[in-house]
Structures are given as structure tokens and as C-alpha cells.
Amino acid sequence: MELKLSEFLETIPYGIVIVDREGLITQVNAAGSQLLGLKREELISRPITSIAPGSDMLQVMRQGMASLRREIQFGEKRFLVDRLPIVVGGEVIGGLSLFQMVPGTEGMERRWSEQERELHQFKELVEQLYDGIVMCDKNGIITMINKSYCDFLGTTIEEAIGRHITEVIENTRMHVVIKTGKAEIDQLMRIGDREIIVSRMPLKEGDETVGALGKVVFSDLRELRSIVERYNIMERQLDFYRQELKRMVGAKYSFAHIMAEHPLMKDAVQMAKRIAQTKSSVLILGESGTGKELFAHAIHEESNRSEGAFVRVNCAAIPKDLMEAELFGYEEGAFTGAKKGGKPGKIELANQGTLFLDEIGDMPLDMQAKLLRVLQEREVERIGATRPISVDIRVIAATHRPLEKLIKEGEFREDLYYRLNVFMISLPPLRVQGQTILTLADGLIKKLNAELYTNVTGISERVKDIFLAHPWPGNLREMNNVLERAVQLAEDGVLEPEHLPPYLLDKQVLRGSDSISLDLEAELAKTEKRVLEAALAQCEGNKVQAAQLLGIHRASLYRKLEKHRIAVNESIHG
Numbered sequence: 274m275e276l277k278l279s280e281f282l283e284t285i286p287y288g289i290v291i292v293d294r295e296g297l298i299t300q301v302n303a304a305g306s307q308l309l310g311l312k313r314e315e316l317i318s319r320p321i322t323s324i325a326p327g328s329d330m331l332q333v334m335r336q337g338m339a340s341l342r343r344e345i346q347f348g349e350k351r352f353l354v355d356r357l358p359i360v361v362g363g364e365v366i367g368g369l370s371l372f373q374m375v376p377g378t379e380g381m382e383r384r385w386s387e388q389e390r391e392l393h394q395f396k397e398l399v400e401q402l403y404d405g406i407v408m409c410d411k412n413g414i415i416t417m418i419n420k421s422y423c424d425f426l427g428t429t430i431e432e433a434i435g436r437h438i439t440e441v442i443e444n445t446r447m448h449v450v451i452k453t454g455k456a457e458i459d460q461l462m463r464i465g466d467r468e469i470i471v472s473r474m475p476l477k478e479g480d481e482t483v484g485a486l487g488k489v490v491f492s493d494l495r496e497l498r499s500i501v502e503r504y505n506i507m508e509r510q511l512d513f514y515r516q517e518l519k520r521m522v523g524a525k526y527s528f529a530h531i532m533a534e535h536p537l538m539k540d541a542v543q544m545a546k547r548i549a550q551t552k553s554s555v556l557i558l559g560e561s562g563t564g565k566e567l568f569a570h571a572i573h574e575e576s577n578r579s580e581g582a583f584v585r586v587n588c589a590a591i592p593k594d595l596m597e598a599e600l601f602g603y604e605e606g607a608f609t610g611a612k613k614g615g616k617p618g619k620i621e622l623a624n625q626g627t628l629f630l631d632e633i634g635d636m637p638l639d640m641q642a643k644l645l646r647v648l649q650e651r652e653v654e655r656i657g658a659t660r661p662i663s664v665d666i667r668v669i670a671a672t673h674r675p676l677e678k679l680i681k682e683g684e685f686r687e688d689l690y691y692r693l694n695v696f697m698i699s700l701p702p703l704r705v706q707g708q709t710i711l712t713l714a715d716g717l718i719k720k721l722n723a724e725l726y727t728n729v730t731g732i733s734e735r736v737k738d739i740f741l742a743h744p745w746p747g748n749l750r751e752m753n754n755v756l757e758r759a760v761q762l763a764e765d766g767v768l769e770p771e772h773l774p775p776y777l778l779d780k781q782v783l784r785g786s787d788s789i790s791l792d793l794e795a796e797l798a799k800t801e802k803r804v805l806e807a808a809l810a811q812c813e814g815n816k817v818q819a820a821q822l823l824g825i826h827r828a829s830l831y832r833k834l835e836k837h838r839i840a841v842n843e844s845i846h847g
């Protein structure tokens with residue numbers, strides 16, 4: 274019986290689709306599948322509404338009444354459709370849809386659909402590209418507006434089109450743009466309680482303004498502000514990670530990177546090389562920028578722990594209440610906000626390697642006590658843990674602060690001081706390194722030439738004077754910064770005072786402004802004499818020490834003393 278029905282359906286030259294009571298397709302004839310452009314298998318068992326979204330078939334079945342000669346758009350085609358309920362024994366058991374192309378549109382189908390597709394694509398583009406776009410004619414009447422703008426304004430396309438722009442958009446200036454013919458780009462505009470950024474452009478035909486186009490560039494300034502804020506935070510984070518990465522990648526500093534010209538520096542390097550091989554703690558003292566971290570790296574690299582991690586903790590930079598978690602780590606659930614799975618502390622991470630405690634003088638007292646326990650017992654216990662973990666670490670500590678004074682003031686534990694101070698390396702500031710700083714400057718210039726592709730050959734006599742007179746509070750870091758700037762300004766040849774930062778020059782002018790003459794020889798001699806006297810005073814007349822301090826040979830010092838007729842109390846120091 275069913276076979277006969279389907280054979281019968283094939284003889285009908287119209288598209289036929291039969292659905293069951295639920296609206297699921299049970300039969301479709303060949304003409305139907307061809308008109309719909311879908312294979313029979315793609316249609317059977319699918320809800321009719323998923324094939325023809327606007328279909329009123331369900332309603333037809335519910336009401337038991339046919340809907341006849343309805344025109345519907347199906348993709349690019351237009352169909353004329355009859356829908357009938359199938360009634361058996363007074364009961365609706367399904368529905369039948371009979372359809373054909375709207376008579377007369379068959380031949381036009383392609384041309385018409387292409388135009389429509391283009392228009393459709395254009396509309397989609399306008400919707401997607403712009404948060405809001407509106408166009409009006411020369412009288413200010415809206416001729417086009419997209420859905421996003423309408424949603425934003427609380428209106429619809431149908432309501433807006435044909436009305437004057439001022440009736441639809443508050444604070445608009447589109448009518449002004451039509452009058453002046455001048456574009457207004459990226460203007461702030463308030464609509465309701467929101468601030469938006471808009472651009473308005475006149476539409477021209479030759480010289481004549483025939484309308485205007487407005488577009489919303491940013492539909493919510495709050496969003497823009499939060500984007501800018503997020504961007505700023507990301508920039509800062511990126512900066513931080515860049516520095517950290519530089520620190521990690523650059524962690525391979527060795528003794529080859531350390532420049533040492535002055536005898537005190539040479540001694541420090543010798544000492545550091547010797548103690549690198551031991552497992553003992555090291556305390557490095559020195560002012561800011563004297564190379565404490567560089568020495569710590571070099572000791573680690575030279576030691577038999579160089580394969581292990583070099584972990585730096587900057588005690589001055591970590592907030593007090595975070596320091597314990599940072600150093601000791603914690604177990605999962607140790608406190609609110611503790612990370613899942615817990616987190617190892619820096620001490621644990623330095624296992625088998627070196628723990629560099631920078632700025633140890635800034636470590637809070639309670640943390641000092643806990644650190645001392647780790648050093649004595651060689652065990653570390655995470656916050657919230659029940660068992661300690663044994664660790665094998667080598668500690669290098671550094672500070673620019675006077676630890677002995679801090680001990681007297683009760684700010685640093687004496688027992689920890691002795692634990693750390695198995696070996697002590699003291700790095701001299703530049704201002705006591707005398708003439709040798711000029712050799713350091715030359716060394717730095719060579720290094721910078723290689724890094725910055727410059728070709729600077731050295732420093733002029735005037736720059737030497739400036740360098741020797743400057744106290745270099747930032748030590749080698751400061752000198753490196755000064756030279757980095759200078760070699761880039763000069764590019765080649767020798768560095769002259771104009772390549773130096775103004776603060777170095779200002780000092781020079783101030784220093785000599787009271788009694789300076791233009792006799793270079795005489796001025797240099799005067800300065801040399803002053804420096805010699807200062808060095809002798811600092812060494813309480815000891816010539817050997819003074820020569821060392823100035824970085825010159827003893828014989829040279831004697832010659833200079835004679836030249837300047839400087840008498841030294843020989844009876845005390847020989």
C-alpha cells in the first residue's frame with residue numbers, strides 16, 4: 274500500500290513533502306527533493322521546521338485547516354505552497370505540503386538570487402564591521418541604519434528609516450555635517466548614560482553634499498578604558514617578565530665577565546675563585562652596583578654545583594608577609610588562597626644548587642631565625658607541612674648595609690651573621706679604585722662596542738678628568754650606563770664630554786667654578802696634588818697603601834710626591 278502511495282507521489286509534477294503528527298518528514302517525492310536541493314536521506318525523519326523555518330505546517334495540523342497558496346522564500350528560490358492536514362477517521366495523522374516555484378520566476382532565479390546574495394552579503398558586512406552605522410540624505414532623513422545601532426538606540430530599522438536623524442539619535446551632529454560638508458572624526462558623544470566615539474562624514478557628489486554617513490567607532494568608553502587599563506597592566510607584567518627572563522638567560526655569568534684592575538678587586542676575584550670550590554657560605558659586601566650579584570653568579574658557575582639551579586631571592590623586594598611562603602613554600606590548603614598542589618619555596622628550588630640571598634640586611638628578624646634553622650639542620654619545612662624535606666644548598670648572601678652596625682642595633686642576628694660569614698668578600702667602590710677606573714672604562718667600551726655595533730676607540734683626556742673626579746655613587750652599573758649612552762651618541766672615535774650625561778658635566782662646572790684658570794697644565798697639576806693628599810690622608814700617610822688606593826705603582830707615587838713637594842710623616846709609616 275505504502276509502495277503504491279510513493280509511486281503515485283512520483284507522478285505528481287509538484288514538490289510533495291509528507292510529515293507525521295510530530296512534524297517529522299516521512300515521505301518526499303523526487304520533484305520535492307530537487308526543488309529543495311536536498312537528497313531524500315537528508316530530509317527523511319527531520320522536523321519540517323528545520324528545513325523550512327517559517328513553515329506553518331504544525332499550525333495547519335493543529336487546526337485541521339489547510340493553508341493555501343502561500344509564497345515563501347526558500348534560500349534563493351520563491352515557492353508557492355499549499356499545506357493540508359491528513360485526516361483519517363476524523364483524526365489528523367499528519368500533513369502534506371505541495372509546492373512549486375512561483376510561476377514566472379523560474380528563468381529569473383539566477384540573476385535575481387545573485388543580486389540578492391550581494392545585498393545580503395553587504396548587509397552582513399555592515400552589521401559585522403560596525404558597532405553602529407547610519408546614513409542620511411541631504412535633508413537629514415535616515416536612509417540606512419544597521420541593527421546594532423538600532424539595538425543600541427532602543428529602536429528598530431523599520432521605525433528609524435524615513436525619520437529625521439535628530440528624532441532618532443540624541444546629540445547627533447549629522448545634520449551639521451551635511452550643512453558644513455566637513456567630516457568630524459573620532460568625536461566623543463553621549464547617548465543616555467554612555468559615552469561613545471563616533472565619526473561623521475559628508476557624502477558628496479562632486480562639490481555638493483548629498484547626505485552624511487555616521488559610524489560608531491567605540492560603542493562603550495568604559496570598555497575602552499578597561500582595555501587600556503588591561504593593556505597597561507600587561508605592559509607592566511611584560512616588563513617584569515622581560516627583566517626576569519634577562520636575569521635567567523643571563524644567569525651564566527662567570528669570572529670571565531668580571532673586570533678587575535684595582536688590586537683590591539683582583540684580590541676579591543682570587544678569593545672568590547678559591548672559595549667557589551668549597552661548600553661554605555659566602556657573604557659579599559659592597560655598595561650598590563659594585564658587582565655583588567655578578568660575583569655570586571661567577572662563584573656558582575665555577576663551583577661543582579654549576580649544573581644545579583642558581584636561585585636569587587631579593588629580600589628587600591618581597592613584602593614581609595609573603596617572604597615565608599616565598600622562601601619555604603607551602604602545602605595545598607595551608608591558607609586561604611594557597612595554590613592547588615602547594616608550591617615549593619625558593620630554598621627547596623635551590624636544592625643541589627646555590628641560593629643567593631640578595632639584600633640580606635633587609636630580611637625581617639623572624640625570617641632570619643627560620644633561615645638560621647634551615648642552615649643548621651639542612652632541612653626545610655613548607656608552611657602547613659607535617660614533615661621536613663632535606664635540602665643540600667650553598668648560600669651566598671649579599672648586602673650593601675653595614676651588618677655589624679645592624680647587629681649592634683638589634684636588627685640582624687649575630688648567630689646568622691657568623692653562619693653566613695664563613696667567607697667574606699668585600700667589593701671596593703669605584704671612587705677608591707683610582708686611575709684603574711680608566712682601564713675599566715676602556716674594557717666596558719670594548720664590551721659595548723661588540724653589543725651595540727659601535728666603534729668607539731677610547732675616552733678623551735677631558736673625559737678622563739671628569740671620570741676621575743666623579744664619585745660614582747652607582748659604581749660599575751652607573752659607569753656602564755654612562756658609557757652605553759655615550760658610545761651610541763659618538764658611534765666612533767673617542768668619547769668627548771658632550772657625549773656624557775649633563776649631570777656629570779654640571780658637577781665639573783660647579784666644582785671648579787670658584788677658582789678655575791684656563792691654564793690646563795696648572796689645573797691638572799693642582800687636581801693631581803689634591804688627589805694625592807686625599808689618598809695619603811685616607812691611608813694615614815702609608816705610601817704603599819696610598820699607591821694601591823690610587824692604582825699606581827709605588828715608584829710613580831714617589832715621583833709625584835716629589836714633583837708636588839708633598840711631605841709625608843715618615844717616622845710613623847716608613
Ligand SMILES: Nc1ncnc2c1ncn2[C@@H]1O[C@H](COP(=O)(O)OP(=O)(O)OP(=O)(O)O)[C@@H](O)[C@H]1O
Pocket residue numbers: 530531532533559560561562563564565566567568673749750753
Ligand atoms: N667588576 C665588574 N666587571 C664587569 N661588570 C661589572 C662589574 N661589577 C659590576 N658590573 C656590572 O654592573 C652591573 C651591576 O652589577 P651587580 O648587579 O652585580 O651589582 P650589585 O652589587 O649586586 O648591585 P645592587 O646591590 O644594586 O643589586 C651589572 O650590569 C654588572 O654586570
